[in-house]
Amino acid sequence: MVDRPNKPSALVSTPGLPPQAQVTISHNNSRVSAVLPTGDSIEVLLHGATVISWKDSSGEERLWLSEASALDGSKAVRGGIPLVFPVFGTAPDHPAVGQLPQHGFARITRWEFLGKSTSEAASDSVKLDFGLSSENLDDKLRSQWNYKFGIIYSVTLERNSLSTSLVITNEGDEPFEFQTLMHTYLRVKDITSLQINNLENSPYVDKVDNLTSKTQDGPVTITSETDRVYTPAGGPKVPIVVADASGQAVYSVVRDTLDDVVIWNPHEAKANSIGDFAPKDGWRNMICVEAGAVKGWQRLEAGDAFEGAQVITPGPL
Numbered sequence: 014m015v016d017r018p019n020k021p022s023a024l025v026s027t028p029g030l031p032p033q034a035q036v037t038i039s040h041n042n043s044r045v046s047a048v049l050p051t052g053d054s055i056e057v058l059l060h061g062a063t064v065i066s067w068k069d070s071s072g073e074e075r076l077w078l079s080e081a082s083a084l085d086g087s088k089a090v091r092g093g094i095p096l097v098f099p100v101f102g103t104a105p106d107h108p109a110v111g112q113l114p115q116h117g118f119a120r121i122t123r124w125e126f127l128g129k130s131t132s133e134a135a136s137d138s139v140k141l142d143f144g145l146s147s148e149n150l151d152d153k154l155r156s157q158w159n160y161k162f163g164i165i166y167s168v169t170l171e172r173n174s175l176s177t178s179l180v181i182t183n184e185g186d187e188p189f190e191f192q193t194l195m196h197t198y199l200r201v202k203d204i205t206s207l208q209i210n211n212l213e214n215s216p217y218v219d220k221v222d223n224l225t226s227k228t229q230d231g232p233v234t235i236t237s238e239t240d241r242v243y244t245p246a247g248g249p250k251v252p253i254v255v256a257d258a259s260g261q262a263v264y265s266v267v268r269d270t271l272d273d274v275v276i277w278n279p280h281e282a283k284a285n286s287i288g289d290f291a292p293k294d295g296w297r298n299m300i301c302v303e304a305g306a307v308k309g310w311q312r313l314e315a316g317d318a319f320e321g322a323q324v325i326t327p328g329p330l
């Protein structure tokens with residue numbers, strides 16, 4: 014069982030305290046929402062612990078979510094922040110994960126809501142914790158990946174930033190290997206006029222060119238289907254910046270421990286071929302900047318834990 018450090022508590026407002034975040038559980042106990050006094054808000058499905066909405070204080074949506082995405086738990090969400098674990102893509106040649114579906118089971122399994130934390134000092138911050146463990150998997154998935162694990166996923170909304178962090182624990186008595194990724198779909202006005210900075214001179218694997226290894230030359234621009242696994246040369250602390258033509262940051266993403274960044278945009282033809290991708294020209298309004306550990310494998314010894322996180326700071330859209 015996953016620990017429950019912050020069980021949901023009744024929401025009360027105490028006279029004299031500054032206004033606090035409001036946390037609501039809705040949709041038949043399948044969705045958790047939080048709103049800050051500043052107006053910033055998030056919505057998280059228990060299905061996959063998928064963040065499906067993040068609005069800034071002006072009410073502007075900052076995550077792209079397909080209009081055709083299933084939100085009823087029948088499949089992975091197309092948009093928001095699906096979580097990839099324990100395999101990125103598929104790995105038919107890796108015995109331990111070879112049977113698992115694309116991107117593993119974290120995004121297609123119902124998580125538990127462990128509770129919220131707010132700090133009285135920082136009235137404009139709220140953290141929602143979600144848990145997933147071996148016991149949450151259905152029989153089929155457990156037979157495909159039979160290790161004992163626990164994951165605590167924390168989603169922290171602050172005025173002007175969204176942070177997501179994972180703590181993955183090996184609760185069994187043998188080591189396991191995994192990959193993990195936060196598959197964030199950022200919403201943009203028009204990707205064709207933006208560029209992605211701070212990947213210059215970084216090695217990457219080009220998934221639309223036979224997994225060829227390359228080195229990034231200049232900023233990344235999206236002119237065709239783009240699916241690349243970067244290991245940014247500056248390390249996790251140098252922000253990956255989605256910038257407009259004047260260099261103004263629309264998003265800045267810093268990472269902790271997560272050494273790789275996938276940049277994905279399906280562009281016109283691929284978007285057309287993805288059944289739950291809508292509208293079909295929606296590829297113009299999104300860019301996936303995915304923080305993860307997906308090159309090679311993370312090995313976790315019995316009793317050990319892996320921690321990884323990202324912080325996304327928005328600028329003007």
Ligand SMILES: O=P(O)(O)OC[C@H]1O[C@H](O)[C@H](O)[C@@H](O)[C@@H]1O
Nearest residue numbers: 089115116220240241275277301
């Ligand atoms: O269609 P999905 O399983 O959600 O995957 C969507 C995309 O995820 C990542 O960005 C991968 O690098 C892509 O190759 C993949 O197409």
